[in-house]
Amino acid sequence: MDDQNKNLILAVTLSMLVILAWSIIFPPPEPPQEAPGTEVTATATPSADSPATGGPVVDTATGGAAATTEASASALAEAPRITIDTPSVKGSISLLGGRIDDLALKNYRDTLNEGSDIVTLLSPQGGDGAYYALFGWAPGAGLAPEDVPGPNSLWTQESGGTLAPGAPVVLRWQNGKGLTFRRTISIDEEFMFTIRQAVQNDSDGTVTLAPYGILARHGEPAELKNFFILHEGVVAMADGQLAEVDYGDMTDFAFDPNEGAKAQVTRVQGNGWIGFTDHYWMTTLIPGKGAFKSVAKYDDRRDIYQTEAVMKTQSLEPGGSTEMSARLFAGAKEWATIRAYQNEGSVDKFLDSIDWGWFFFITKPMFAVLHWLNAIIGNMGWAIIGLTIVIKIILFPLAYKSYASMAKMRELQPQMEALKEQCGDDRQKMQQEMMALYKREKVNPASGCLPILLQIPIFFSLYKVIFVTLELRHAPWIGWIRDLSVPDPSSLFNLFGLLPWDGPPQGSILALVFLGIMPILLGVSMWLQQKLNPAPTDPTQKMIFAWMPWVFMFMLGSFASGLVLYWIANNTITFIQQYTIMRSHGYNPDVFGNIRSSFKRGGGDET
Known part of the structure; x- marks a missing residue:
């Protein structure tokens, strides 16, 4: 056989093998497991002079037996809510924990069929596939867990009406011991929330506490593709280094006693973000510039996947106050939108949240x-x-x-x-x-x-x-x-x-x-x-x-x-x-x- 024919046969055979490998479809994912109905909230003590060494562990339950549409509707009605209405999203914020837990994408539908529902991204606890964002403060020296607002604390709406672009809302919570917490939530016309957390210390003592953001997901997503060419799970950027962790790999994390669950902890020195990515949708915690602790966590007791951004611990003397700001991206992975957040919104390498693969220099x-x-x-x-x-x-x-x-x-x-x-x-x-x-x-x-x-x-x-x-x-x-x-x-x-x-x-x-x-x-x-x-x-x-x-x-x-x-x-x-x-x-x-x-x-x- 001459060299030409050998090379041609080799090239064609290689092409066929590659295409055949691509055409293999992995078995369909198993349905998400139902979590037990026990509800537990715990926190760990952060360091007082550096990025927090301990962080929040929010292990909320999914509500017992198999969830239904009625259960989801019931969960929405459990606490007062603030309506979200923008050109791109609609939903609501629960005053129970101040959770952003009800969000749908106005411009995207589940199927091409006429009358198809719009895509639901976030869902409240108690319904099927609970998926939500939480923000708060982890207690340090001088504070007990009940002295800071937790996932089940009932906030009051201090100002604002419907959350919309240019119309923020302000939530307030007091611990009865001299600490007043305020949370200002704003949103742009696309998919970016800005959460500004402030605390005023009117007590007689010095306290330390660390602001955090959490994304919690109960069970694997129902629409998990499980295709080898697509990454679904945790996506994170830490000082210019991209990390991707599949849901299956999270279950193999080693147990971290400081985090209270199986966890992978990364210390970010300057710029970074962490969240969950689906095929077309994504949620991402984006702290302000500066050091923070980035955590990917899996609680095998309740089948909860979680990502956290725990920011630097603050020390407040009597009469002092502090304020920290973070952002939450919750929406569609639109290339132009994500590119604008990267270039104009200073979100470091945000375009890398799209899975470009090994040939990223071509794709x-x-x-x-x-x-x-x-x-x-x-x-x-x-x-x-x-x-x-x-x-x-x-x-x-x-x-x-x-x-x-x-x-x-x-x-x-x-x-x-x-x-x-x-x-x-x-x-x-x-x-x-x-x-x-x-x-x-x-x-x-x-x-x-x-x-x-x-x-x-x-x-x-x-x-x-x-x-x-x-x-x-x-x-x-x-x-x-x-x-x-x-x-x-x-x-x-x-x-x-x-x-x-x-x-x-x-x-x-x-x-x-x-x-x-x-x-x-x-x-x-x-x-x-x-x-x-x-x-x-x-x-x-x-x-x-x-x-x-x-x-x-x-x-x-x-x-x-x-x-x-x-x-x-x-x-x-x-x-x-x-x-x-x-x-x-x-x-x-x-x-x-x-x-x-x-x-x-x-x-x-x-x-």
Whole structure:
């Protein structure tokens, strides 16, 4: 086997193995466990002169037996509430603990179906999948746990009405021993809350206490994807270092007696944040600049996942006061919004909260170009085609050399066939004669492999971009393609909508067999492109290459339609480029004659 064929087979085999690995779907996640009904609140004592060494451990319960919609509604009604209403979110704040525990995203719906509910992000304790934010003070010297407001302290609304942009609310709580706590909550037009916590010491003694923020999640999220290409769980930034911890890894933390649970503690010296990230949504605690303790915690007694930001301990003499500010991001992972918070809101490396993967140096600029094209064109499908054109322009110098080499190889095809006849079964002699022919004609057979190899990281990066970024979710293209982040919904099963029944469910075996229109177009485009490449001289290789477009068609049929659209556009542009370059080098490929001949011979034996 000559070097060209070896390299081509290696490249194709590697591509197929990578794509096959991507197509493996992990088993569906187990349903979240129900937590016991006991409610416990405990706190640890922080250090008085440095970032707090101990922190709050808020182990609130989920409310006993299996939660229902009625249970959630009951939890909402347990305590007075402050309404939240902005252009982007709606919900309420419970005065019980001052919890931000009821939040929905106005501009996003669960499905594309008419009348679908808007996405719920935060839910109160007592309902299904409780998920909420808490802020408070951990007691230090001179204070008992009951002397500071906890998760079950009932606050009063001192000022403000509905929480809205430009309309903050102020909460107040007094311990009856001379300490008055105030919490001012404001929100912008997107997804950022600002929580300003103040305490006034009118007692006779000096006290120490540390402000904190907590995100608590009861059980794993119901919508957990568990895909290897997507990170879901804790995401944190600590002095420029990104950390990602899956929910499963949190259960393996070592027990930390200082934290009262399985925990991973990080000391942040300057800038950082910590929170939970889902596929498309995120909650993040963002302390002000300065040292703080970042904690990821799992309470296996109650199946509660928790992240904390515990800020530097404050010491208050009689008559003194202090104030600390932190922010809470709770919303959609919109690239432009997160980028604005990073660049204009000084949230250090906030764009890294989006899971760009190992090829971040490709995926980040790739999505930036895609976002820019979408802003100009106004349609994500056409933006993907535009991105394909940009990529092909960047790779054109390399492609030009490759296609020119292929044209030369096609011209040498008769000589290669003659050498095969002359050498017979003597493979060593055949190899020597082929190398001499390449040297004499100044042809590099490996140059045709390089574009194929470069397509692997590009393909992987685009798959990552399409899968993880929110902007592709529910993004339409044309006609029946209403969501580029899911597979083509059309199907041969119902003759692409002509028959009065639905196609097979996505992810089923039938869906892999009864392909949609776009996977079929993908197979055809690969087949057409193949007609321009030199045919292998070995019959076995020839058969493998003949079947390869149809194998890829079925393998990629269950991928997101946005990725399939890219591959179709890439194949089409590649065909045009290669055909034009080969003609410019004096070789006139009779592609359509080859196609007619292939059909006459049954499609498998091409020349």
